[in-house]
Amino acid sequence: MSKRGLTFICQNCGAAYNRWQGKCEACGDWNTLSEEGADRPAGPGRKPGKGRLFKLEDLAGDATDAPRIASGIGELDRVTGGGFVKGSVLLLGGDPGIGKSTLLIQATAALARLGQRAVYISGEEAVAQVRLRAERLGLREAAVELASETSVEDIIATLSEGKTPKLIVIDSIQTMWTDTVESAPGTVTQVRGAAQALIRFAKRTGAAIILVGHVTKDGQIAGPRVVEHMVDAVLSFEGEGSHQFRILRAVKNRFGPTDEIGVFEMTGAGLCEVTNPSALFLSERDLGQPGTAVFAGMEGTRPLLVEIQALVAPSTLGTPRRSVVGWDSSRLSMVLAVLEAHCGVRLGGHDVYLNVAGGMRIQEPAADIAAAAALVSSLVDAPLPPQAVYFGEVSLSGAVRPVAQAGSRLKEAAKLGFTAAVVPESARESGDPGLRTTEIGNLASLVADIAARGRRKAAQSAGEDG
Numbered sequence: 001m002s003k004r005g006l007t008f009i010c011q012n013c014g015a016a017y018n019r020w021q022g023k024c025e026a027c028g029d030w031n032t033l034s035e036e037g038a039d040r041p042a043g044p045g046r047k048p049g050k051g052r053l054f055k056l057e058d059l060a061g062d063a064t065d066a067p068r069i070a071s072g073i074g075e076l077d078r079v080t081g082g083g084f085v086k087g088s089v090l091l092l093g094g095d096p097g098i099g100k101s102t103l104l105i106q107a108t109a110a111l112a113r114l115g116q117r118a119v120y121i122s123g124e125e126a127v128a129q130v131r132l133r134a135e136r137l138g139l140r141e142a143a144v145e146l147a148s149e150t151s152v153e154d155i156i157a158t159l160s161e162g163k164t165p166k167l168i169v170i171d172s173i174q175t176m177w178t179d180t181v182e183s184a185p186g187t188v189t190q191v192r193g194a195a196q197a198l199i200r201f202a203k204r205t206g207a208a209i210i211l212v213g214h215v216t217k218d219g220q221i222a223g224p225r226v227v228e229h230m231v232d233a234v235l236s237f238e239g240e241g242s243h244q245f246r247i248l249r250a251v252k253n254r255f256g257p258t259d260e261i262g263v264f265e266m267t268g269a270g271l272c273e274v275t276n277p278s279a280l281f282l283s284e285r286d287l288g289q290p291g292t293a294v295f296a297g298m299e300g301t302r303p304l305l306v307e308i309q310a311l312v313a314p315s316t317l318g319t320p321r322r323s324v325v326g327w328d329s330s331r332l333s334m335v336l337a338v339l340e341a342h343c344g345v346r347l348g349g350h351d352v353y354l355n356v357a358g359g360m361r362i363q364e365p366a367a368d369i370a371a372a373a374a375l376v377s378s379l380v381d382a383p384l385p386p387q388a389v390y391f392g393e394v395s396l397s398g399a400v401r402p403v404a405q406a407g408s409r410l411k412e413a414a415k416l417g418f419t420a421a422v423v424p425e426s427a428r429e430s431g432d433p434g435l436r437t438t439e440i441g442n443l444a445s446l447v448a449d450i451a452a453r454g455r456r457k458a459a460q461s462a463g464e465d466g
């Protein structure tokens, strides 16, 4: 038996045990249990069986839209669903150095400029450091209230004075600690206790709070996955270290959509909004190279064009390599299997690399035929027409399935100067797209088409040589 009041808590998922053990049975992680003081029950002590009576309501009452505070940073407001909801708590996760603190100091400054009270509390950096960053961002004049504090009780006491802030940023939740729990700062119990206290403060006062959360190497918000369940929205800030693009994505949102993304570019003067991401993702295209196809995708309500690059090369390994960046690897395996089984494309002796340009991550199955086109184009060493876009889902039988919002995809492609599109059947029904569409019913016909390009190109170069 453990000592009274002490439990072993998994630092990954928050499951509690009364004995130490090597593996957490709840999440399967090893060596994540550590001994912590048990939570003291929150709220004033009450005798059991002595609850306060409350009134139950029916569904058909007045429902008003949640009051929101827009930051004025369009890409941020798009992801939150139109601004921060009063009294809500939002968790922002992301790799270290990705730009969380930068984004939030810009957001608080934007609100302060609108005359709202905005507070930025850093548990990681000294006030001077935050000021230095603000200076670099040209935000020195903004009336943001700053502090470097880690005690939740002190923070709540201070913020309860005067006018309630519209927005409070806590950077980061892992550095906060509360007196109500005995564990060390950074442990799950502390993080959960601190988050609970801040959430109660937000609900009581109507202030919107943003908690910054660190991310572990496998992309989870470190330790307190429990916090994800407690907050109203979870946003993740992503990007490849080598690229300037940053993508803000809603993972959970009680007050808005979860499929919208916000696109930013990290510059010397902070994060700039990217209002036309397609143009940015396509800006570094290698025109006329085999193995690239432009995918007309959707992110939420917004069409987004990205380049898919493939390299297919004879393998010297017993088991050829399959490597994919920015797309689902099981989706790639499926497309390869369909190419083998239904289109006569033999890839068993080839290494296959697939990459989504610009550090973008695609989640849509609609990218299937763009990926397949890029793969075959690389295999037969024939470039695809540079002014064409591709979209459509491939089924296991090799049929090309229609995808949602074909009209918006085609419109975006036409807007960016593309003149042709390879699409599933029935995609054209969505009105005049403004470009030439080729409808394909199955993947085999697309493959035959690209293979013919390859043969033409080979014949041409043979003709030139001879």
Ligand code: TYD
Pocket: 094, 095, 096, 097, 098, 099, 100, 101, 102, 103, 133, 136, 137, 266, 267, 268, 269, 270, 271
């Ligand atoms: P930061 O916001 O501190 O990241 P996080 O809080 O997520 O750890 O961002 C740090 C990185 O951003 C750092 O590598 C420098 C870069 N940066 C710029 O490129 N331009 C800028 O204007 C600022 C403030 C930071």
Ligand code: MG
Pocket: 100, 101, 102, 124, 171
């Ligand atoms: Mg930071």
